[in-house]
Amino acid sequence: xxxxxxxxxxxxxxxxxxxxxxxxxxxxxxxxxxxxxxxxxxxxxxxxxxxxxxxxxxxxxxxxxxxxxxxxxxxxxxxxxxxxxxxxxxxxxxxxxxxxxxxxxxxxxxxxxxxxxxxxxxxxxxxxxxxxxxxxxxxxxxxxxxxxxxxxxxxxxxxxxxxxxxxxxxxxxxxxxxxxxxxxxxxxxxxxxxxxxxxxxxxxxxxxxxxxxxxxxxxxxxxxxxxxxxxxxxxxxxxxxxxxxxxxxxxxxxxxxxxxxxxxxxxxxxxxxxxxxxxxxxxxxxxxxxxxxxxxxxxxxxxxxxxxxxxxxxxxxxxxxxxxxxxxxxxxxx
Amino acid sequence: xxxxxxxxxxxxxxxxxxxxxxxxxxxxxxxxxxxxxxxxxxxxxxxxxxxxxxxxxxxxxxxxxxxxxxxxxxxxxxxxxxxxxxxxxxxxxxxxxxxxxxxxxxxxxxxxxxxxxxxxxxxxxxxxxxxxxxxxxxxxxxxxxxxxxxxxxxxxxxxxxxxxxxxxxxxxxxxxxxxxxxxxxxxxxxxxxxxxxxxxxxxxxxxxxxxxxxxxxxxxxxxxxxxxxxxxxxxxxxxxxxxxxxxxxxxxxxxxxxxxxxxxxxxxxxxxxxxxxxxxxxxxxxxxxxxxxxxxxxxxxxxxxxxxxxxxxxxxxxxxxxxxxxxxxxxxxxxxxxxxxxxxxxxxxxxxxx
Numbered sequence: 001x002x003x004x005x006x007x008x009x010x011x012x013x014x015x016x017x018x019x020x021x022x023x024x025x026x027x028x029x030x031x032x033x034x035x036x037x038x039x040x041x042x043x044x045x046x047x048x049x050x051x052x053x054x055x056x057x058x059x060x061x062x063x064x065x066x067x068x069x070x071x072x073x074x075x076x077x078x079x080x081x082x083x084x085x086x087x088x089x090x091x092x093x094x095x096x097x098x099x100x101x102x103x104x105x106x107x108x109x110x111x112x113x114x115x116x117x118x119x120x121x122x123x124x125x126x127x128x129x130x131x132x133x134x135x136x137x138x139x140x141x142x143x144x145x146x147x148x149x150x151x152x153x154x155x156x157x158x159x160x161x162x163x164x165x166x167x168x169x170x171x172x173x174x175x176x177x178x179x180x181x182x183x184x185x186x187x188x189x190x191x192x193x194x195x196x197x198x199x200x201x202x203x204x205x206x207x208x209x210x211x212x213x214x215x216x217x218x219x220x221x222x223x224x225x226x227x228x229x230x231x232x233x234x235x236x237x238x239x240x241x242x243x244x245x246x247x248x249x250x251x252x253x254x255x256x257x258x259x260x261x262x263x264x265x266x267x268x269x270x271x272x273x274x275x276x277x278x279x280x281x282x283x284x285x286x287x288x289x290x291x292x293x294x295x296x297x298x299x300x301x302x303x304x305x306x307x308x309x310x311x312x313x314x315x316x317x318x319x320x321x322x323x324x325x326x327x328x329x330x331x332x333x334x
Numbered sequence: 335x336x337x338x339x340x341x342x343x344x345x346x347x348x349x350x351x352x353x354x355x356x357x358x359x360x361x362x363x364x365x366x367x368x369x370x371x372x373x374x375x376x377x378x379x380x381x382x383x384x385x386x387x388x389x390x391x392x393x394x395x396x397x398x399x400x401x402x403x404x405x406x407x408x409x410x411x412x413x414x415x416x417x418x419x420x421x422x423x424x425x426x427x428x429x430x431x432x433x434x435x436x437x438x439x440x441x442x443x444x445x446x447x448x449x450x451x452x453x454x455x456x457x458x459x460x461x462x463x464x465x466x467x468x469x470x471x472x473x474x475x476x477x478x479x480x481x482x483x484x485x486x487x488x489x490x491x492x493x494x495x496x497x498x499x500x501x502x503x504x505x506x507x508x509x510x511x512x513x514x515x516x517x518x519x520x521x522x523x524x525x526x527x528x529x530x531x532x533x534x535x536x537x538x539x540x541x542x543x544x545x546x547x548x549x550x551x552x553x554x555x556x557x558x559x560x561x562x563x564x565x566x567x568x569x570x571x572x573x574x575x576x577x578x579x580x581x582x583x584x585x586x587x588x589x590x591x592x593x594x595x596x597x598x599x600x601x602x603x604x605x606x607x608x609x610x611x612x613x614x615x616x617x618x619x620x621x622x623x624x625x626x627x628x629x630x631x632x633x634x635x636x637x638x639x640x641x642x643x644x645x646x647x648x649x650x651x652x653x654x655x656x657x658x659x660x661x662x663x664x665x666x667x668x669x670x671x672x673x674x675x676x677x678x679x680x681x682x683x684x685x686x687x688x
Contacts, residue, residue: 064584070575072514103586116577119349120599130585163348176581183585 001081001088002039006186006219007063007106009038012078014058016071018293031292032058034243035078037319040187045213045220047234047251049227049266051289055243056223060189063221064108065091065099082106082187104134104183111192113172117164123150123175124160130182149178152215154208170201174208181212187219194229206233227270231255239263242300243292245319249326259328262301299329307332353678363674366667370488377485384481386444388420390437401439421452441466443475445482445635458650468652470643472633476652479635480660486630487637487664490551491616495609497555502562503598503605509563510570510601511593517567524560532557540628547630554619558612562605569601603679610672614665621661637661 001008014033017026033055040046048056061067067074080091082105089102107130110116117126127146131137137145147157153174164172173193180188190209194202210233213220224230230237231251238248239262247260258264265283285304290296296303302312311331319329358364381387381401391398393410400420407418412426424436443449443465450473453459457473467476505524509517536553539545545553573579574597582596617637623629624638625645632639637657644654 066580066583069580069583100586100588103584106584108581108584110577110581112577116581118578118582118596118600122348129582129587133586165349179581179585 004041005039006042007040008081010079015075040219045234047230047237048223050240054240060191106187107180107185108189109193134183153178189221191223247328253326259322357678360674360677363670366670384441388436443478445478446633449473467656482635483637490620491613494554494616495612498559501559506563506566510567565604573597607676
């Protein structure tokens with residue numbers, strides 16, 4: 001594992017078996033994530049983008065080990081290494097008690113601020129709970145830390161006594177962020193944290209995440225489908241398509257000079273707040289994303305790719321260096 | 335002004351407080367709740383108000399408190415066998431005009447007391463000032479029997495509901511939380527259990543042993559937890575998929591905290607709204623068992639037994655009307671409570687019931 005890295009994912013695959021018939025035979029495998037590699041450096045933000053169903057949230061859930069809880073049949077293989085004080089630890093292999101001990105290193109901010117807070121608990125109790133599991137501090141110190149965290153996320157400490165239903169979506173998301181920060185995590189997975197919010201609130205929450213990141217020296221895995229948001233917050237971007245990473249590189253590089261035809265199409269769909277006579281070239285992809293139950297041979301994108309050729313169906317293009325710090329998985333694009 | 339007060343109140347209230355406030359908006363439910371709770375609490379100290387034993391007796395410069403201790407009639411120089419008759423004693427002392435006196439309860443007839451010696455004519459006696467609801471065919475006071483029967487009915491219904499819900503919640507929670515094989519196996523067991531005919535089992539058991547209060551509670555509990563598991567199981571399946579549970583898993587909460595601290599408090603809505611109706615059902619169940627003669631053994635003052643008496647002596651209207659009326663009022667009060675509870679848990683602000 002590289003010294004600077006806080007998280008390294010090696011060859012991660014996630015398969016959801018599909019069963020059918022009277023005896024629940026396995027009839028197919030839904031291949032949600034197909035052998036991907038990722039690394040996140042300390043203090044860095046990695047943006048993960050792609051359209052719905054491409055497996056980006058599955059990666060987030062795999063890292064935080066929620067997959068087994070939400071769907072017990074799922075098959076996860078590969079390695080997810082995190083750096084802790086006790087050295088490198090493979091999260092996939094951890095079980096029960098050991099796992100609980102390292103839960104504090106990675107925390108998650110959910111997409112829906114309405115269902116991610118327990119309606120029966122006050123904001124103070126919600127933020128306090130992870131502290132009970134991960135730090136041995138007294139009740140008084142916990143109270144102080146709750147006030148501190150609430151202030152950090154831009155709320156008043158007095159609001160700790162209130163209940164989630166008394167807050168707006170943006171405020172709830174701030175509470176969710178405060179809860180994630182309560183364990184002093186090294187990495188926060190933000191699973192589309194702003195897509196359920198108003199545009200004006202989105203900016204506030206993203207700026208908050210950025211401030212907190214530099215203040216607490218956090219690493220961030222930012223999962224989203226809104227490219228302009230990701231470009232603003234991330235230092236690196238990885239683009240996913242059908243369970244594979246098709247392009248990866250520095251944020252500005254990928255955003256302004258995409259290489260892979262899928263990234264190009266995705267970026268051409270970003271609406272620009274500019275009134276001009278020159279028209280942006282829109283690349284419109286035809287057809288739907290293929291089902292991960294039955295992926296096309298070779299390159300997953302070839303069925304919709306404007307520059308696909310014979311070779312694309314024969315072998316899978318590897319993620320190769322196209323420019324400095326810029327990888328893409330395509331034979332023909334430059 | 336009123337609106338301002340409302341706004342100020344809305345600052346920082348837990349969901350429970352909010353619901354309690356909404357519960358109170360259904361006036362008939364709220365008042366029924368107060369009345370039933372008040373009467374039920376009173377019914378535990380009922381011998382202070384209704385009963386045959388005197389509260390205090392002063393006799394030959396000694397004080398006795400017969401509601402706590404047994405005193406034979408001979409202790410007060412009364413010429414009857416067994417326990418002293420305090421009503422006669424009072425009459426006797428006032429005739430003597432001495433220093434002795436008796437303090438009787440407000441309504442000084444016991445539920446199982448045979449009053450044949452103190453009444454004229456053949457039982458059953460119609461309502462009079464002395465016996466406000468008359469006496470039954472064994473010459474016992476109907477009002478006292480109904481009053482004591484209230485405590486038995488409510489206690490029975492409450493304990494059966496409580497234990498049945500406890501079992502139902504635990505099993506439903508296990509099914510819903512763990513799912514998969516646990517769910518399938520438990521569900522098959524429940525289905526088998528549910529096919530046992532309740533009435534036959536009760537009849538068989540009552541023919542083998544004399545059922546008492548606890549045995550009846552146990553049998554009823556064993557047969558009434560099943561329905562609750564369906565609700566709890568469904569609620570658990572729904573709630574465990576929500577993000578706040580995932581967040582708790584991600585922060586490393588142990589399984590018991592996931593179940594009891596996170597999911598269970600959010601799954602209680604159907605159970606709580608169901609509870610008043612379950613209580614109504616259990617009161618009725620005890621009444622029907624007593625009516626059929628498979629319930630509490632005589633001479634327990636149970637409502638079903640009173641209704642059975644009314645059925646046999648249908649020409650004596652007070653034996654039919656009073657037990658049925660009291661039971662009707664109790665049940666409807668609990669149904670009103672149920673309506674108010676339902677309203678309290680209704681997320682909609684404007685409801686048809688108000």
